[in-house]
Amino acid sequence: MALAKEDIAFIKEHLGEWLVEVSLGKPPAVYEIELRERMVRVEEELKHQRELMRQGFEQVERRFEQADKRFEQIDKRFEQVERRFEQVDRRFDEMIKRNDRHFLWLIGFITTIAALIIAAGKLL
Template sequence: MSLTQQDIDFIKSNMAVWLAEQSLGKPPAVYEIELRERMVRVEEELKHQRELMRQGFEQMDKRFEAMQVNMDKRFEQVERRFEQIDKRFEQVDKRFDEMIRRHDRHFLWLIAFITTVGGLVIAAGKLW
């Protein structure tokens, strides 16, 4: 069942009277004043809710900014720590290079000593 334009016009013209009858017999003018007062209160409450929401969003923005600053500081600390670790690795590399150089030098001295002793033993063996 669909409403015709005539039905809609009838409902519009009688709506205020029906609502007034439901409002404990108050005349339509009084009921209209009450509706307007309620609408004003609802609008004021909506305005207040908007303000609260705006304040909440501002606080969230501030908190996100603070978190961003904290994260930036934390990343800087981590970066400094990695730089320190890199320096330590470089120091360890230098120590290993120095140890290898010393080891090579000792090895050469050992080879020279063994060759010299071997040559002396062979020379002594030929002389006897």
């Protein structure tokens, strides 16, 4: 069953009055003052919530900054480790070159000794 336009108009006209009656029979002025007080309290609470959210975001931002600093420190440590590995690589390269020279000298020495032994064997 649908409402007629007249019924809807009647309801719209009297809705405010009915709401006032339901709010314990308080006159419209008292009801309006209570609504304003409630609105002020809600606004204050919203302001407080915004402040708490801002503080929370600031803390999160500080934590991200600390994490960035830690990552920078880790990067520095990796750079130090990389430099050390480069130094070790240079030392190994130098050792290999030195060992190659020693090996060549050893081969030359063995060849010379062998040639002298063969020459001494032919002369004797």
